[in-house]
Amino acid sequence: MRITDMNITPIAITDPPLLNAAGLHAPYALRIIVELVADDNSYGLGEVPGSIETEQALAAVREVVIGKDPFQLNAIEAGIRERFSEETSAARGEAPWDQRRLVHVLSGVEVACFDLMGKATGRPVVDLLGGKARDRVPFSAYLFFKHEGAGGELGFGTDPNATGWAAARQKAALDPAGVVAQAQAMCAEFGFQSIKLKGGAFEPNVEVEAMLALREAFGPDVPLRLDPNAIWKVETAIEAGKRLEGVLEYYEDPVRGQENMAQVAQAVNIPLATNMCTTSFGDIPGSVRLNSEAIILSDHHFWGGLRSSLGLSRICQTFGRGLSMHSNSHVGISLAAMAHLAAATPNLTYACDTHYPWQSEEVIVGGRFQFEEGSLVISDEPGLGIELDRAALAKLHEQYEAAGLERRNDEIEMQKVQPGWKFQAVRW
Ligand code: GKR
Ligand code: MG
Numbered sequence: 168m169r170i171t172d173m174n175i176t177p178i179a180i181t182d183p184p185l186l187n188a189a190g191l192h193a194p195y196a197l198r199i200i201v202e203l204v205a206d207d208n209s210y211g212l213g214e215v216p217g218s219i220e221t222e223q224a225l226a227a228v229r230e231v232v233i234g235k236d237p238f239q240l241n242a243i244e245a246g247i248r249e250r251f252s253e254e255t256s257a258a259r260g261e262a263p264w265d266q267r268r269l270v271h272v273l274s275g276v277e278v279a280c281f282d283l284m285g286k287a288t289g290r291p292v293v294d295l296l297g298g299k300a301r302d303r304v305p306f307s308a309y310l311f312f313k314h315e316g317a318g319g320e321l322g323f324g325t326d327p328n329a330t331g332w333a334a335a336r337q338k339a340a341l342d343p344a345g346v347v348a349q350a351q352a353m354c355a356e357f358g359f360q361s362i363k364l365k366g367g368a369f370e371p372n373v374e375v376e377a378m379l380a381l382r383e384a385f386g387p388d389v390p391l392r393l394d395p396n397a398i399w400k401v402e403t404a405i406e407a408g409k410r411l412e413g414v415l416e417y418y419e420d421p422v423r424g425q426e427n428m429a430q431v432a433q434a435v436n437i438p439l440a441t442n443m444c445t446t447s448f449g450d451i452p453g454s455v456r457l458n459s460e461a462i463i464l465s466d467h468h469f470w471g472g473l474r475s476s477l478g479l480s481r482i483c484q485t486f487g488r489g490l491s492m493h494s495n496s497h498v499g500i501s502l503a504a505m506a507h508l509a510a511a512t513p514n515l516t517y518a519c520d521t522h523y524p525w526q527s528e529e530v531i532v533g534g535r536f537q538f539e540e541g542s543l544v545i546s547d548e549p550g551l552g553i554e555l556d557r558a559a560l561a562k563l564h565e566q567y568e569a570a571g572l573e574r575r576n577d578e579i580e581m582q583k584v585q586p587g588w589k590f591q592a593v594r595w
Contacts, residue, residue: 168287170280172204173232175225177217178563179570180528181319182496183336185311188367188396189262189590190581194318195570196496200530200560201225201275203283205237211283212555213275214500215468216264217567218574224251224268225275237280237287240474247272259446261423261592263367263396264495264575265469270447277472278504278551285550292504292551296473296511303542304509305518307392308359309494310349311525312368312377314584315339319527332356336525343373343380350381353524359541361416361518366395371407371595382414390416390518397423397443398594401430408435416517417462417491420444423593425459438462442469442493448479455486462489462517465508468501469493473508480512492519499531502543503551510545530560 179195186192197217204210215221231246251269260266281292293299315325317337325337335352339345350362362381366374378393385391393411395404397420404421408431411418417440422431425444432439438461445454445463447470454460463483467476483490492509494501502523509515518541529535532554536543546552581588 168236168238168283169206170203170233170235170237170283171206173229174202174204175222175229176200176202176560176564177222177567178530178560179567179572180496180498180526180563181317183318183525184314184316184580185365185525186313186368187263187311187365187577188398188594190577190579190588191314191584192318192496192577193572193575193580195566195572197567197572197575198496198498198501199225199275200500201279202555203232203237203276203279205283205287207287209283209286210555211237211279211281211286212500212551212553213277213279213282214498214504215271215275216495216575218266220266220574221268221271224272228272228276232276237283240277240280243276243280244273247276256447256450262577262590263443265446265466267469270469270471273471273475274468277474278467278500281473282550289549291545291547291549292473292507293510293545296477296508299510299545300513301510303539303544304506305361305542306357306359306521306538307361307363307518308350308353308357309520309522309524310346310353310362310364311340312346312365313340317527332524333527343377346377347380347384351384357524357538357541359518359538361390361392363392363394363419363520366393367398367594371395371399371403375407375410378411378414392417392419392440394419395421397421398591400593400595401427403595404431405434408437412436419464425450425453425457428459429457432458432460438489440464440489440491442466451482460488462491464491464493464520465515466493467504467508468495473504476508477512480514484514489517490515491517494520494522496522496526498526499529499536499553500551502536503553506543506545507551528559528563530556530563532556
């Protein structure tokens with residue numbers, strides 16, 4: 168089997184005005200869809216976070232990938248790595264999301280190869296990763312403080328005809344009561360059984376109060392998580408953490424850097440989790456030495472693919488770390504890959520993150536994935552079990568061209584509502 172073509176399509180998907188430590192989500196989030204075509208006319212799909220830099224990096228490896236056998240992942244990976252110098256943790260950047268190029272390229276190409284291999288063998292990707300450790304993959308509700316609006320053409324306006332979660336999704340949530348109402352609507356629609364709040368947007372006391380309000384509303388059986396995206400000082404994180412002992416399932420990236428995480432971990436009786444302080448294999452020795460966190464959030468887009476993520480899971484097992492899964496705004500190709508990976512990872516013992524409820528568009532045939540009681544049931548269809556809706560892809564690509572965004576920049580969006588606002592790596 169040979170790869171005969173590689174199509175790289177940047178898209179823009181509607182995204183509501185969600186707040187985080189880096190500012191405000193733009194009306195569109197960017198993704199790139201990677202399609203590998205094989206000589207038997209089958210195709211495989213991958214999806215990665217979008218930016219002009221990642222698009223160019225993907226284009227730069229086309230000639231490496233075309234002509235290769237998709238089963239020869241080691242050769243493909245070696246060829247891709249030759250084109251890039253190794254990117255250090257510093258290249259990740261200070262934002263809540265990862266800005267490295269190599270890991271995204273490896274991930275987009277590898278997932279598309281797995282989809283091709285699955286189609287060629289008639290087996291789902293989960294079987295190529297070792298088979299199911301579970302049939303259903305639980306996801307967590309992912310709450311945000313937000314401004315009024317649903318994003319996209321609606322901008323910061325609202326659709327008066329929306330009902331159900333679509334109506335709740337466009338409502339503002341700027342205080343603890345708004346966060347509880349958002350959680351109730353999201354859990355009612357998707358059946359999620361654990362809840363994460365994106366923090367780092369407001370003064371820490373407001374975010375602690377929001378967690379306490381969620382605990383009050385949902386009771387002790389619904390696990391809760393708070394993620395300030397590393398914007399708090401050590402003293403602030405310890406003070407807030409002490410108020411949340413017995414309330415949080417885990418405390419995600421309260422502070423920046425492994426040393427600071429280790430200090431908070433020692434002072435607060437809640438497991439710490441990260442997708443910002445330990446983000447690559449080169450960070451693992453520091454994590455082990457300092458005991459900077461108890462749980463790592465994997466993400467196949469950031470750890471360089473599905474096989475690397477399974478490698479991370481073994482490391483977590485070896486060093487007694489828990490494992491959860493991180494997410495950014497995305498569509499169904501990423502969601503399918505996340506679900507197959509999660510199903511094949513025995514020690515992934517937490518419900519995975521997903522931004523999916525905040526999105527409304529899709530690029531796969533049949534439209535959006537349906538959650539059953541907060542979980543996705545893994546398909547036995549070959550590959551990722553999805554087909555590309557080419558008309559939808561073309562429309563979202565047109566939307567990308569019209570939006571004129573080259574990369575994610577939450578600071579610029581925030582300045583539109585709060586002139587002069589500046590990102591600060593550590594704010595409170
Ligand atoms: O989309 O605003 C956001 C999140 O803050 C995202 O960028 C993070 O990468 O979800 C993420 C996280 O868990 O840190
Ligand atoms: Mg996080």
